[in-house]
Amino acid sequence: MTKRILIDTDPGIDDSLAILLALASPEVKLEGLTVVHGNCSAEQGTVNALSILELAKAEHIPVLTGCDLPLVQPSLLAPETHGGQGLGYASLPSPRNQARAGHAVDFLIEQIMSNPGEITLVAIGPLTNVAMALRLEPRIVQNVKEVVIMGGAIRHEGNTTPMAEFNTFVDPHAAHMVYHSGMPITLVPLDVTYQVVLNHADVDRLKGLPSGIPQFIEDATRFYMEFHDEYQQIDGCVINDPLALALTFAPELCNYEEQYVDVDINGGVSMGNTFADFYKALNQPANMKVALGIRPRQFLDLFLERMEQLSKRVGS
Ligand code: BDR
Numbered sequence: 001m002t003k004r005i006l007i008d009t010d011p012g013i014d015d016s017l018a019i020l021l022a023l024a025s026p027e028v029k030l031e032g033l034t035v036v037h038g039n040c041s042a043e044q045g046t047v048n049a050l051s052i053l054e055l056a057k058a059e060h061i062p063v064l065t066g067c068d069l070p071l072v073q074p075s076l077l078a079p080e081t082h083g084g085q086g087l088g089y090a091s092l093p094s095p096r097n098q099a100r101a102g103h104a105v106d107f108l109i110e111q112i113m114s115n116p117g118e119i120t121l122v123a124i125g126p127l128t129n130v131a132m133a134l135r136l137e138p139r140i141v142q143n144v145k146e147v148v149i150m151g152g153a154i155r156h157e158g159n160t161t162p163m164a165e166f167n168t169f170v171d172p173h174a175a176h177m178v179y180h181s182g183m184p185i186t187l188v189p190l191d192v193t194y195q196v197v198l199n200h201a202d203v204d205r206l207k208g209l210p211s212g213i214p215q216f217i218e219d220a221t222r223f224y225m226e227f228h229d230e231y232q233q234i235d236g237c238v239i240n241d242p243l244a245l246a247l248t249f250a251p252e253l254c255n256y257e258e259q260y261v262d263v264d265i266n267g268g269v270s271m272g273n274t275f276a277d278f279y280k281a282l283n284q285p286a287n288m289k290v291a292l293g294i295r296p297r298q299f300l301d302l303f304l305e306r307m308e309q310l311s312k313r314v315g316s
């Protein structure tokens with residue numbers, strides 16, 4: 001049975017790859033994109049979301065703009081990682097369509113509440129929209145099917161501070177609310193995503209296929225690869241967000257542990273740090289399933305196959 005999904009996103013180079021993967025995957029039906037601040041402003045992210053959908057001839061999918069600021073923290077965008085416009089060196093035509101009227105948070109609530117037990121929410125940006133939805137309509141906890149979150153770094157070092165991952169660091173208070181909400185959560189932290197490195201040969205594999213998708217992937221990831229080379233000495237680029245999307249229909253790509261996970265919101269050097277209580281020192285029940293092991297090549301092959309199929313479908 002196809003899974004109905006909503007993606008809450010800050011597009012974003014790897015976010016755009018997650019959106020394309022959703023469109024390429026018959027196992028899921030993409031019901032909408034809700035945009036949040038993060039890699040770029042919510043306004044720019046909305047333009048990017050619309051352009052990516054048009055690139056893939058999927059302009060019928062609704063896009064809604066959401067929160068442009070974290071709950072408590074000051075804004076933090078990521079132009080050095082994703083480029084000034086959020087999509088690296090890619091420059092897609094301005095979208096013909098506009099975002100749907102209304103707020104992304106209201107849309108999230110309306111979709112989840114009118115389809116009880118049906119909607120899988122894939123959250124691949126800072127969790128501000130999701131936290132706001134929880135406050136406005138707490139019953140989404142019982143009505144959402146599952147929430148798959150790309151965020152956190154459990155045993156892994158941070159990618160934004162030594163101890164914190166980007167999505168969590170940008171809005172740690174929102175992450176705190178979501179982690180403790182009681183929603184059925186699967187967390188996809190850097191522990192697994194940092195094993196998924198897309199390299200030049202992978203991108204070359206898509207060359208020559210029809211549609212603008214291979215060129216978009218090449219232009220966007222070239223910037224991302226330069227960032228990874230300069231800042232992290234990684235040959236290639238880590239594609240975090242599409243892994244979270246893939247786990248909605250291919251959970252066997254990862255191994256999971258049920259854990260009690262929390263996030264530091266006390267400020268200081270460990271602000272936004274995520275940790276699991278592996279030895280049960282805190283004596284708390286598990287609040288999520290955490291992906292801690294992965295078969296990276298299997299995921300990358302799936303991702304590339306799906307991009308080939310989507311390019312052929314869109315180009316024909
Ligand atoms: C996360 O932060 C963003 O830069 C990426 O899009 C991803 O969602 C990885 O830490």
Ligand code: CA
Binds near residue numbers: 014039
């Ligand atoms: Ca993201």
